Amino acid sequence: MCEKNTPLPPKHGWREELEKGGPPTLHYDGGDDYELQKVAENPSAYILILEGHHDHPDCNGTYEYDGDENGKPKWTKGGIKLFWTGGSWDVCFGGFSPEAQVDTPVPPKSGYEKDRGNCDIKVSYEKSLVSSVIKVTGSGSDEYD
Numbered sequence: 001m002c003e004k005n006t007p008l009p010p011k012h013g014w015r016e017e018l019e020k021g022g023p024p025t026l027h028y029d030g031g032d033d034y035e036l037q038k039v040a041e042n043p044s045a046y047i048l049i050l051e052g053h054h055d056h057p058d059c060n061g062t063y064e065y066d067g068d069e070n071g072k073p074k075w076t077k078g079g080i081k082l083f084w085t086g087g088s089w090d091v092c093f094g095g096f097s098p099e100a101q102v103d104t105p106v107p108p109k110s111g112y113e114k115d116r117g118n119c120d121i122k123v124s125y126e127k128s129l130v131s132s133v134i135k136v137t138g139s140g141s142d143e144y145d
Helices: 014-019 031-041
Strands: 046-051 061-069 072-077 080-084 089-092 112-114 122-127
Touching (some): 046 072
Antiparallel strands (some): 046 061, 046 122, 080 089
């Protein structure tokens, strides 16, 4: 009884599957849903990389987590933001902008079809190098950010 996206063989059930005719299927890549959920668990630990905005190339590049808007995480780059409108994920730069009309916990990796123009938006996430703030406290110590 191997469950989908099991990173290692399960503790129980795999021998029975072998006896029934074959090895269990193991998925080492959790897929987009798994990745989006991991990002949603701690969005400040990730940067968002947007590519494929051919109409406004300034929208391409690295975005940093910038709090929540309309109940979901948003990422910003200068005056440009990728945020949840309440019905879609919008790459907002001040004009008609590509939107992904899908309800995901964080911006999806693809699907920005509404007001697409000449764009083929792709989003990826990477762990931020400055995602943690370390504070050392106690008697006689200093605080570091």
